[in-house]
Amino acid sequence: MRKLALIMVCISLLLTGCWDYEEVDRLASVLAIGIDRIPGSKSILLTAQIAKPEEKGGREGGEKSYTVMNSEGKSLSEAIRYLGIQSTRRIMLAHCKTIVLGKDFAETGIGDILDELKRDREFRRTDWMLTTDKTAKEILEKDIEMEQVPARGLDNILLIFQKVGRVLPTTLNDFFARLNEDSHVSFAPLIQVEDIDQRVTSQLEKASGKPLDTEEKPKIVTIGRTAIFKNLQMIGVLNEEESRVHRWLVDTPKGTIITLTYAPQAQANGEKGEIFFDILNGKTSITPKILEDSIIMTIVMTAKVLLHETGASGVNVLDPKTIEQLQLQAAEAIRFQIEQMIDKAQKELKSDCVGFAENIHNYYPVEWKQIKHNWDDIFPTVDYQISCEVEILSTGLINNPTQRSESEE
Numbered sequence: 001m002r003k004l005a006l007i008m009v010c011i012s013l014l015l016t017g018c019w020d021y022e023e024v025d026r027l028a029s030v031l032a033i034g035i036d037r038i039p040g041s042k043s044i045l046l047t048a049q050i051a052k053p054e055e056k057g058g059r060e061g062g063e064k065s066y067t068v069m070n071s072e073g074k075s076l077s078e079a080i081r082y083l084g085i086q087s088t089r090r091i092m093l094a095h096c097k098t099i100v101l102g103k104d105f106a107e108t109g110i111g112d113i114l115d116e117l118k119r120d121r122e123f124r125r126t127d128w129m130l131t132t133d134k135t136a137k138e139i140l141e142k143d144i145e146m147e148q149v150p151a152r153g154l155d156n157i158l159l160i161f162q163k164v165g166r167v168l169p170t171t172l173n174d175f176f177a178r179l180n181e182d183s184h185v186s187f188a189p190l191i192q193v194e195d196i197d198q199r200v201t202s203q204l205e206k207a208s209g210k211p212l213d214t215e216e217k218p219k220i221v222t223i224g225r226t227a228i229f230k231n232l233q234m235i236g237v238l239n240e241e242e243s244r245v246h247r248w249l250v251d252t253p254k255g256t257i258i259t260l261t262y263a264p265q266a267q268a269n270g271e272k273g274e275i276f277f278d279i280l281n282g283k284t285s286i287t288p289k290i291l292e293d294s295i296i297m298t299i300v301m302t303a304k305v306l307l308h309e310t311g312a313s314g315v316n317v318l319d320p321k322t323i324e325q326l327q328l329q330a331a332e333a334i335r336f337q338i339e340q341m342i343d344k345a346q347k348e349l350k351s352d353c354v355g356f357a358e359n360i361h362n363y364y365p366v367e368w369k370q371i372k373h374n375w376d377d378i379f380p381t382v383d384y385q386i387s388c389e390v391e392i393l394s395t396g397l398i399n400n401p402t403q404r405s406e407s408e409e
Helices: 002-014 076-086 103-108 111-119 136-140 150-163 172-179 198-208 240-250 320-349 356-363 365-381
Strands: 027-037 044-051 066-073 090-092 098-101 128-132 185-195 219-230 233-238 257-266 272-290 295-310 383-394
Touching: 027 103, 027 136, 027 150, 044 076, 044 136, 066 076, 076 090, 076 111, 098 136, 098 150, 103 128, 103 233, 111 172, 128 136, 128 150, 128 172, 136 185, 150 185, 150 219, 172 185, 219 240, 233 240, 233 320, 240 272, 240 320, 257 295, 257 320, 272 356, 272 383, 295 320, 295 356, 320 365, 320 383, 356 365
Parallel strands: 027 090, 027 098, 098 128, 128 185, 295 383
Antiparallel strands: 027 044, 044 066, 185 219, 219 233, 257 272, 272 295
16 A cells, blocks of 8 residues: 555656646737838837637627737837736737738838747747738728637638638748748738628618718628738739739649630620639649740649539530530630739739749759849749640539520620
């Protein structure tokens, strides 16, 4: 018995204790932060979206489940410290999922916060990085439909976008890694607050019998564009179509939509019908070739698609010739969109946001060492060839498009 007791005592010495344990009700869990540049100053404005702890007896109807706090500082660490002074609880950043950069801050350079984001152990490399065309403060103060806490809604949206979506979600780790690549170009999704379609607003005004105030007009949070960063500064923005093509080039085409104007079929009113394809699976490869006086990039994209919707009447999808024609036109539409995207990168952005530098480095490591210092001047002159192949795997549950009645036209 004494031996057993001695063994139990020895084992207990190996057990760890909760020496740094803190009560949850003494913590302020930050779920998202926004960083803006204070106009006319080098200081930053920090906005934190903080979850409210559940009170005994529940929360009264209409009361928000979160609060928003602001602080200023010459650096991110100083702003966080001042935020802690305002709070009655210890600020905890370990649960932060999203970091939003305001437009002015992103355009003037984000170098002064990167050290803190990398060094502070409470910032996780899996945190989402977002930018906005306005202020980060405005984004974090905006409610998201169906979500009690907006930050959790943003997290859910970006998790879905990882699998399907027009833009490619970016984590802190992704953002840092791309800045360290040969092109020193990175990107992040751009989030914005938009008015709901004017027709919806008109219906609401008609129902209420009076015009809506600006603050009353319904708004939604959308993520559809992409901000491009070079040398720690935001230099431009890709629109929704360009963002979709950008994702094809740097990631995978899977889960995106192709819109095709079907030329052979004209509608009764003279307009051409649109056909929408959903990319089920796809792959893009970029292969460089260095010649004596030029560089040529060969881009090959293959896509297996589902005919998602058609507005073109008289399209017989049972006819192999029609399917072949649709596949060729879809491939040409993709080729044209890729060409437009690269053209913008070379002529307008003048930045390699499509990954050409990495591919050259991988295929020609010796030659890359000779040209990497002049890559910013070389990139706009790089030639490219684009080849696309589309295969329609399914046309859905029906074979021919649904015909509209004359009363609907």
